[in-house]
Amino acid sequence: SQQGEEDPQALSIQEGENATMNCSYKTSINNLQWYRQNSGRGLVHLILIRSNEREKHSGRLRVTLDTSKKSSSLLITASRAADTASYFCATDLYNTDKLIFGTGTRLQVFP
Amino acid sequence: EAQVTQNPRYLITVTGKKLTVTCSQNMNHEYMSWYRQDPGLGLRQIYYSMNVEVTDKGDVPEGYKVSRKEKRNFPLILESPSPNQTSLYFCASSSLQGADYEQYFGPGTRLTVT
Numbered sequence: 424s425q426q427g428e429e430d431p432q433a434l435s436i437q438e439g440e441n442a443t444m445n446c447s448y449k450t451s452i453n454n455l456q457w458y459r460q461n462s463g464r465g466l467v468h469l470i471l472i473r474s475n476e477r478e479k480h481s482g483r484l485r486v487t488l489d490t491s492k493k494s495s496s497l498l499i500t501a502s503r504a505a506d507t508a509s510y511f512c513a514t515d516l517y518n519t520d521k522l523i524f525g526t527g528t529r530l531q532v533f534p
Numbered sequence: 535e536a537q538v539t540q541n542p543r544y545l546i547t548v549t550g551k552k553l554t555v556t557c558s559q560n561m562n563h564e565y566m567s568w569y570r571q572d573p574g575l576g577l578r579q580i581y582y583s584m585n586v587e588v589t590d591k592g593d594v595p596e597g598y599k600v601s602r603k604e605k606r607n608f609p610l611i612l613e614s615p616s617p618n619q620t621s622l623y624f625c626a627s628s629s630l631q632g633a634d635y636e637q638y639f640g641p642g643t644r645l646t647v648t
Contacts, residue, residue, distance in 0.1 A: 454635070465538075465624060465639035466577075511576065515635065520584055521592060522567070522637065526576035 429512060429528040437533050442499040444528040446512030447492075453515040455488055457497050460509045460527070469497075469510075502532045536561045538640035540625050546646045547615055555610045555643050557625030563638070564630040566608040567592065568600065570621040571642075577624065583608055584630070615647040 430445045446455070454473045458466040472479045472488045472495065479486045485498040499506055509527045516523060538559045547553055559566065567582035569592075579592030583602040597619055599611040608627075612619060625640040 456636070458637075463622070463642065463644075465641050466626075466637070467639070468636040471636065513577075513637075520565075520582060520590065521579060522582075522635075523579070523593070524569070524577035526574065 429510070429525045431528060432526070433529040433531070435531040435533065436502055438502060438504055440502055440532075442502050442506070442530055442532070444497045444510050444530070446495045446497070446525055448495075448512075448514045448523075448525075449493065450516060452490075455486075455495050456513045456515070456522075457484075457486060457495075458511045458513060458524075460511065462508075466511065499530075502530075504532050504534045506530060507532045536638065538625055538627055538638050540623075540640040540643050542643060543641060544644050546648065548648055549616055550614050553612050553615060553645075555612075555623060555625075555645070557608045557610065557640060558606050559608075559625075559627040559638065560606065561627060561629070561638065562605065563627035564605070565635070566602065566625065566627045567637075568598070568608070568610045569624045569626065570594065570619075571624060572621050580610070580623075615645075617647050619645065620647050621645060 456471045457469045460466045470481045472486050483500045488495045509529050511524050511527045513524045541556045564585045568580040569577040571577045578594045581600040583589045623643045626637040628635045628637045
């Protein structure tokens with residue numbers, strides 16, 4: 424089964440609203456990353472948070488990590504139509520060189 | 535321009551006909567990997583390589599081979615493709631230097647096996 428699973432699977436909001444996506448994982452990690460994918464295209468790295476960090480910001484993005492609950496959230500503030508994409512979390516498994524992706528959240532932002 | 539390139543971008547082939555999908559990066563990255571993306575399953579890692587001549591299995595390696603003879607290239611080989619290998623394939627690379635292991639992805643190869 425997947426190491427990382429995003430919730431919700433799909434999210435539709437209006438421009439200007441905030442979008443929150445959650446990622447849960449099963450085993451210990453070194454770090455957790457978030458990626459964006461526009462339809463059918465390659466993924467683009469958004470942000471990385473290490474296992475000893477609790478929160479990280481990058482522009483309109485805010486990522487939190489709760490290692491006790493094995494979960495992370497990605498918040499996009501003041502969303503724009505251009506934020507429409509799929510968002511994936513990826514976990515770098517502790518003591519391995521593997522990177523495991525979740526199943527993704529499809530975000531639709533309506534103008 | 536820093537990039538990961540894949541060829542071909544689209545491929546339709548028949549069962550059993552050997553094929554190779556090439557991947558090349560120009561960033562001198564040590565780490566390279568292959569993923570397949572299927573609806574509802576997200577991205578699954580096929581193989582990865584930590585450096586030249588060092589490769590290891592990901593989560594779904596069956597039916598695939600890879601090689602890493604040069605640092606910049608990491609081809610994916612399907613010796614005898616089957617319809618269940620119809621998928622969207624991505625190559626990615628990252629540096630192992632420094633603290634952030636940001637993956638750079640190629641544009642994808644859409645493979646159809648009939």
